[in-house]
Amino acid sequence: MSSPGEIRAESVGVRFRLTHERPLTFKEAAVRLFRQPRSVEDLWALRGVSVELGPGEALALLGRNGSGKSTLLRVLGGILDPTEGRAEVTGRVLPLIEIAAGFLPDLSAIENVHLNAALLGLTRREAVERSGPVFEFAELARFRDVPVRLLSSGMQARLAFSLAVHLPAEILLVDEVLAVGDLEFQARCHERIAAFRREGRTLVLVTHDLETAERLCPRALLLEGGRPVFSGPTREAAARARSLPHAPPGPAA
Amino acid sequence: MPAGPLAEVARLWSRRDLLSLLVAADLKLRYKGSALGFVWGLLNPLLLTGIFALVFTHLLRPPVERFPLFLLSALFPWTFVAQATVRATQSVVQHGTLLRKVAVPASVFPLASSLSSLANFALSLPVLLGLALLLRAPVTVAWLYLPVAGALLFAFVAGVALLVSAANVFFRDVQHLVEVLLSMAFYLTPIIYSLEMLPPAIAGALVWNPIAPLLLGFRDPLYAGAWPDPRDVAAAAASAAAALAVGWTFFQRCRPRFFLYV
Structure with a gap:
């Protein structure tokens, strides 16, 4: 086994x-x-x-x-x-293959974090629990409710990476x-x-x-x-x- | 990876949170930027009902009593079928980049888009009930059949959604074809008429329309206050089961090759 x-x-x-x-x-x-x-x-x-x-x-x-x-x-x-x-x-398994690809530009950063965590296999509760540390690590806490299309590509990548490394x-x-x-x-x-x-x-x-x-x-x-x-x-x-x-x-x- | 239809259903069930988040995102994006947002889901059938009521009581007088209710009790379910099919056609292709990057059961995409259309359709039901009261249609216990009719119609829609979304991955023509077929099906389905109004020969042929018995599940209780004929219920159930089985099987057969085409 x-x-x-x-x-x-x-x-x-x-x-x-x-x-x-x-x-x-x-x-x-x-x-x-x-x-x-x-x-x-x-x-x-x-x-x-x-x-x-x-x-x-x-x-x-x-x-x-x-x-x-x-x-x-x-x-x-x-x-x-x-x-x-x-x-x-x-x-x-957590495949980090161009993670930002999963972002929907019109949804807010926090909604995208939840959705992408779910895409990678988390339940909604697990996703909500982790979103705090995710935004902290990405230094984007102020941008939680901003639509992702308004974030710079660097910010998006940071958010995606941060999300990835905080997933179990x-x-x-x-x-x-x-x-x-x-x-x-x-x-x-x-x-x-x-x-x-x-x-x-x-x-x-x-x-x-x-x-x-x-x-x-x-x-x-x-x-x-x-x-x-x-x-x-x-x-x-x-x-x-x-x-x-x-x-x-x-x-x- | 475990195979078999049951394993795939289990896999899908374990991702139900993803499904609900996708539905929420879809509904949100549908009303994005509009001031009234989700209210449009209710306002749209309400305004449509008002227009039909005005036209068919003052301008035209079809020889059918309570014609607006007769029409809308089949038209709203039909709109659900048509809208869900059109939206689902694109659903897998649209999320192609995701499929290449994340291990996610592809069927969540057509199912999420069917569910968000279902939510929209659900908002038109109170409007229908209100219209039935307004036009003094008989209110009977037959209304209790409506949830069953809704479940059967959703199963049918989900099957069609799986079928067209998978086919569209290989043949992008499907999205254009679907629209043409739907407008043809609109006239071949008893929506603006009922089978009893047609010459027997034509009615006999249209009996085989797989959508017709599903729509009767709404029209019979809402318009006539009657339970649908048991034969129609059986036909509706068979139609829903067949659509779901064909759609699911086709989708799962195609799924391993999606990667190369999306």
Whole structure:
């Protein structure tokens, strides 16, 4: 039996069919009935990737744009079902993938905090209980009742991050959101994530900032074109990532 | 992740707070910026009723007694069906960015939009009851059937909402098609007329209209003070169950592929 905070992914693969990836119209569908089906190009955004993390461990996902980092994060977060292999995550997962995306611009900041907390799996009571500390950390207490569209993008990102780190979760999946806000806020974010780790929670971090990766995660997985190329100590993974050839031939994100 | 329809229902139930917050947000955004806000939900059917009452007692006199009540007792439920369907069509596509970023059961979006339309429809019921009293329609215990009629109609609407919202993810034409189909269905459904007014041959064909028995659940008690015919109740229940089953199954089948299309 697995304990909360555990992540186990076995040879996960995600395939995208390129010709099917846009909305069809009836006309196109009708034309297709009579024509030869166009050749379908398979793109494996991710293949043969395995991840094993115990409770309280931290893993950095490294690699260039389009190497499959975010896709892997989405599989672990239960947002995307893998085409092959299996991903098992025990405990409450908090996927922080461009969190501000969930904000409805016409609702007030406090309403958005409640709604987004609910989107991430909290009950209404849990959300209300946490909203105080959330606004305090984001330093936005004065703006509780202001529609989110009137907040600056920096304020929105701060609110979103603050909400995220105040939610109860055994597992935190973070995608580049550390790059929000000014330097001082970033420093507090790093502090907060370090505290998150000290509390024995599991962390998976996608980042291009190799120093951040080394500071927060002892282990790293380096992806290239959707395939794992190195798994081990972050220092070594970072060195390899630096030495990867430029101008990636891999698929776009 | 557990599979099967029951697991999905359980997953949805565990997210009921999200559902209620989405409904609240939807209602709020619907009346955003208007001074009267939610009052419009009541004012709109009230004004509409006033207009119909004036037109059909002073301008036109259709050979149906209490015609405004006859018309509105079917028109308001119909408006609920039409409005909820149109709004639900966009619901999944609209929240596409969310679906790509948060692990959330996609069905909350069409269901939330159906529920907020239901709330709107509920506000037109007091207006209908008031009109029935005003026009001295028989007030009987048959009015007790109205909550049942409402539940069946909502189940039907939820099924249609699931169906069209999922279909619209793959074929954006659905949103345009839905509007055309709805205006066609308006005339094929006994709203401005009743089946008894039609030649038997046509009435016989329209008996198969899946919406008709659902609307009779409102018209029979409100207009005539009568319980609906048991056959109509059975037809309404079958229609609601079929819509819900088809909509739910279709939606869950499509769901894994939403990610690529939204």
